[in-house]
Amino acid sequence: MFRRRLFAAFMVAVAVSTTGCATSKLLIDAEVTRTNTHTVLAFEQTVFNKHQVKDGFDRYVGPNFKQHGGMLPDDREAAIRLLSQLLVSEYPASRLEVERTVAQGDLVAVQVFWSQNPAEKRGVARIDIYRLENGRIVEHWEVAQDLSEKPVSD
Numbered sequence: 001m002f003r004r005r006l007f008a009a010f011m012v013a014v015a016v017s018t019t020g021c022a023t024s025k026l027l028i029d030a031e032v033t034r035t036n037t038h039t040v041l042a043f044e045q046t047v048f049n050k051h052q053v054k055d056g057f058d059r060y061v062g063p064n065f066k067q068h069g070g071m072l073p074d075d076r077e078a079a080i081r082l083l084s085q086l087l088v089s090e091y092p093a094s095r096l097e098v099e100r101t102v103a104q105g106d107l108v109a110v111q112v113f114w115s116q117n118p119a120e121k122r123g124v125a126r127i128d129i130y131r132l133e134n135g136r137i138v139e140h141w142e143v144a145q146d147l148s149e150k151p152v153s154d
Contacts, residue, residue: 036107036132043056048087065139067079068141072140094118095114095118096113096115108129124145127143129142
């Protein structure tokens with residue numbers, strides 16, 4: 001991951017040195033947005049599909065992580081414990097499917113469907129919004145709708 005970021009930064013620097021300032025800023029902004037989106041998707045994959053919660057937080061979440069509402073506590077270590085219990089103990093077969101992403105600068109929004117039991121087409125529809133600093137997740141907001149009462153239409 002570090003090598004990819006270093007290479008991307010090098011490529012942006014080359015682009016900056018060979019083009020005008022307006023184009024350079026657009027390229028830099030586009031690269032930051034793309035990198036942030038990849039970071040968020042890697043975090044969600046590691047935590048919600050591989051169920052490697054601590055590894056996901058260690059790799060992709062900054063030390064001053066702040067949770068805004070939702071089911072997770074604001075404290076980073078408490079969030080790791082709760083997610084580990086939920087994903088490893090209560091829903092070990094659960095899967096997360098990313099429907100779409102929207103990103104701008106340091107913000108990345110992800111629309112997902114989290115199925116606690118993939119054999120059933122029911123679960124939780126969520127929008128997660130992340131703010132990143134220096135390539136690490138530092139804030140998270142969540143809006144969720146429990147769809148376990150009724151089947152999800154295809």
